Amino acid sequence: MKVNELSACLAAAQLYGDGDVEITDLQADSRRVKPGDLFICLPGHTVDGHQYVTQAAASGAVAIVCERKLETTLPQIVVDDSRFAMSVMSNAFFGSPSSKMRMIGVTGTNGKTTTTYLIEQIMQDQNIKTGLIGTIEMRYDGQNYPTSGTTPESLELQRSLHDMAAKGVQCCVMEVSSHAIQQGRVKGTDFRTAIFTNLSQDHLDYHHTMEEYRAVKGLFFSQLGNVISPWKEERKYAVLNADDEASAYFATQTAAEVITYGIDSDANVRASQISISAKGTFFHVRTFKGEADISLRMVGKFNVYNALAAITAALLEDVSLADIKTSLESVAGVSGRVESVDAGQEFAVIVDYAHTPDGLENVLRTVCEFAVGRVLTVFGCGGDRDRTKRPLMGKIAAKYSSLVFVTSDNPRTEDPLLILRDIEAGLEEDGVSHDQYELIADRREAIRKAIEMASPGDVVLIAGKGHETYQLIGGVVHDFDDRVVAKEVIRGRSY
Numbered sequence: 001m002k003v004n005e006l007s008a009c010l011a012a013a014q015l016y017g018d019g020d021v022e023i024t025d026l027q028a029d030s031r032r033v034k035p036g037d038l039f040i041c042l043p044g045h046t047v048d049g050h051q052y053v054t055q056a057a058a059s060g061a062v063a064i065v066c067e068r069k070l071e072t073t074l075p076q077i078v079v080d081d082s083r084f085a086m087s088v089m090s091n092a093f094f095g096s097p098s099s100k101m102r103m104i105g106v107t108g109t110n111g112k113t114t115t116t117y118l119i120e121q122i123m124q125d126q127n128i129k130t131g132l133i134g135t136i137e138m139r140y141d142g143q144n145y146p147t148s149g150t151t152p153e154s155l156e157l158q159r160s161l162h163d164m165a166a167k168g169v170q171c172c173v174m175e176v177s178s179h180a181i182q183q184g185r186v187k188g189t190d191f192r193t194a195i196f197t198n199l200s201q202d203h204l205d206y207h208h209t210m211e212e213y214r215a216v217k218g219l220f221f222s223q224l225g226n227v228i229s230p231w232k233e234e235r236k237y238a239v240l241n242a243d244d245e246a247s248a249y250f251a252t253q254t255a256a257e258v259i260t261y262g263i264d265s266d267a268n269v270r271a272s273q274i275s276i277s278a279k280g281t282f283f284h285v286r287t288f289k290g291e292a293d294i295s296l297r298m299v300g301k302f303n304v305y306n307a308l309a310a311i312t313a314a315l316l317e318d319v320s321l322a323d324i325k326t327s328l329e330s331v332a333g334v335s336g337r338v339e340s341v342d343a344g345q346e347f348a349v350i351v352d353y354a355h356t357p358d359g360l361e362n363v364l365r366t367v368c369e370f371a372v373g374r375v376l377t378v379f380g381c382g383g384d385r386d387r388t389k390r391p392l393m394g395k396i397a398a399k400y401s402s403l404v405f406v407t408s409d410n411p412r413t414e415d416p417l418l419i420l421r422d423i424e425a426g427l428e429e430d431g432v433s434h435d436q437y438e439l440i441a442d443r444r445e446a447i448r449k450a451i452e453m454a455s456p457g458d459v460v461l462i463a464g465k466g467h468e469t470y471q472l473i474g475g476v477v478h479d480f481d482d483r484v485v486a487k488e489v490i491r492g493r494s495y
């Protein structure tokens, strides 16, 4: 593709220099530039990509995209917003790959990863080649690829979708975070179905208020249907959780057909007769294509919501309810989501990824339903993230647990002890006794203490890091896996 062809995709772009130059690839990181690449300068939250033009040129960049005219001999495309320009260019450069497959996007505060895995299982069982992109990994065509966040930057997203299309992937199910929507990472991606799981407090460091957070999520639904491709039918679906009050707002934002799912409110796909045990969850579902009894091997009412979202999306892909039931019942669980750690101990140990007040409350409610003895909770809160959720999570942990071990999650650049104190402020506000909780900054030590104190019949819940196999402290990434640490501690414990 030539520089002037890319420039022509962008409204109001100014091209300076030779537009006839051929581009072999796009890059937004100077450290990845190869000869023939076009380098996109992104004004970042920590550094400004415009500073790296010389480095990019030295590595062989043949053109740049920037937000102000720069002193360089390379052809340059000057745009108002290079992050948004990157979405449009990446989509064009990779030949609108999302238009070549069924795209299902899942947004919401909690449940995105779980819902995407359920949909992937259903579609794969139909022999539909399916790709998955999300927090744990990206996988398609029998290969797994690591991801560094929940939703990739537009350039990586379009590159991956292009590769999926080339490998015959017919359907892609992906998580769409609010950061991604705000930054235009999925702009131009042709979603057929957009799913909303729920909205509760998180990321207020980034979105400032719940109204702003909701408005950003709303963009995902208002943009649905903006991309009309000649390859596909134009029908689009907004799959909304009828029990979450934000859904009414999203319904007003979208031109797509709204299909609802829920438990408490009337919905197109509705569950009833829910019963939860330590082994799984049963429910009856009534849909616009029949009724079924479903026995999930995953616990928790919240997983009924995730299953309902998956059922609705799969029905819209014309999968029969009987097949959906078979697929859902085969899923043993998702890595790090209410995952049991079993090393022969006489008490339960559960690792879960709850890292929001709502997520923690849901998992603790579920644990309390089947705990015979006490509930001992180990959790912390990530650094450089929403501080206001910390005291709330402290209160929730204490409300449902006999003992709470407040510890570090990923402190990142913050002082771990100060994060613990933010959580403790919530405990103090609720007058929680010092006998009921302990602050132990070292996560391994906190897990060890909880397991040491567990008696037969108790449940030890280790929340916040789920599938993560690392801990970020300062600028350093340490190996750390709650499941591995818990097993080591259990095996070292004398009975």
Ligand SMILES: CC(=O)N[C@H]1[C@@H](OP(=O)(O)OP(=O)(O)OC[C@H]2O[C@@H](n3ccc(=O)[nH]c3=O)[C@H](O)[C@@H]2O)O[C@H](CO)[C@@H](O)[C@@H]1O[C@H](C)C(=O)N[C@@H](C)C(=O)N[C@H](CCC(=O)O)C(=O)O
Residues within 6 Å of the ligand: 028, 029, 030, 031, 041, 042, 043, 044, 045, 046, 047, 048, 049, 050, 052, 148, 149, 150, 151, 152, 153, 177, 178, 179, 180
């Ligand atoms: C707030 C946010 O989204 N930040 C993302 C953003 O970082 P940034 O703007 O700070 O980038 P930067 O480091 O300042 O660099 C600016 C530019 O200079 C370039 N650069 C930099 C150095 C160099 O030598 N050469 C060079 O070219 C960089 O490649 C970049 O293009 O762009 C980076 C590169 O793509 C991302 O890695 C980074 O995600 C950070 C790590 C992050 O923590 N993001 C989280 C908040 C996030 O997006 N989370 C959501 C999930 C949330 C949820 O739902 O729970 C997600 O979708 O992952």
Ligand SMILES: Nc1ncnc2c1ncn2[C@@H]1O[C@H](COP(=O)(O)OP(=O)(O)OP(=O)(O)O)[C@@H](O)[C@H]1O
Residues within 6 Å of the ligand: 108, 109, 110, 111, 112, 113, 114, 115, 135, 150, 175, 197, 198, 302, 303, 305, 306, 336, 337, 338, 352, 353, 354, 355, 358, 359, 360, 362, 363, 466
């Ligand atoms: N539908 C739901 N409603 C509320 N809480 C949920 C729901 N599904 C899962 N959870 C809780 O939230 C945690 C995270 O679940 P999951 O990873 O599926 O969410 P996510 O939206 O992908 O999170 P992230 O924003 O980090 O990508 C789970 O471990 C569980 O405790």
Ligand SMILES: N[C@H](CCC[C@H](N)C(=O)O)C(=O)O
Residues within 6 Å of the ligand: 150, 355, 381, 382, 383, 385, 409, 410, 464, 465, 468
């Ligand atoms: N997607 C979430 C993950 C949080 C996981 C938790 N372990 C943490 O590090 O805060 C975020 O980036 O806020």
Ligand SMILES: [Mg+2]
Residues within 6 Å of the ligand: 112, 113, 114, 134, 135, 136, 150, 175
């Ligand atoms: Mg996720």
